[in-house]
Amino acid sequence: SYELTQPPSVSVSPGQTASITCTGDKLGDKYINWYQHKPGQSPMVVIYQDTKRPSGIPERFSGSNSGNTVTLTISGTQAMDEADFYCQAWDSSTVVFGGGTKLTVL
């Protein structure tokens, strides 16, 4: 079965840039979505189809896909961005999530 791998945790200082990676085989052949999940809330898509940002998502969220690595970048990170982030793909009629990355804003 297909697997997506994320670092368990990423730390960033307020105002700095946070980068969360997601790796998998032949990721360039797939589109990746990123979901932000805060405690007590439902997950929310922040990036879809690798690079697109839904309406209402701040411009500081961006995404890129460079082959076997997809990256979620948060520029000028704010305390409110602290959350778990999951990458997700649709592969062979199944949904695959990465293990999740806890973003801590120190």
Add this chain to the structure above:
Amino acid sequence: QVQLQESGPGLVKPSETLSLNCGVSGFSISSGYNWDWLRQPPGKGLEWIGSIDHRGRTYYNPSLKSRVTISVDTSKNQISLKLSSVTAADTALYYCARHEIVVVFKPFDIFDFWGQGTMVTVSS
């Protein structure tokens, strides 16, 4: 605005069947999209359980396929989840979500609306 609301027992005994419903408002299930169940065990990540489209075609997580049944009731505008032979490992926060899947040369998908989730504990 599309809204989803999960409902069902919060406590299920081991070896029994977990049954949940997801009521949808603001959108008719029969109009399209896929409707999915996902879960998050305490302290762990998101796990996809399965999906059903408006025609009743289903897709399941291979690791759960033997125990899962997802169905749709268009008259009630709701989807249902049944998970049989549950164990403590099935204790989780269960979500339903709307899932758009576009199958083209490079398929893409997105979970755009989610319910608030319902906690299910498996314990005797």
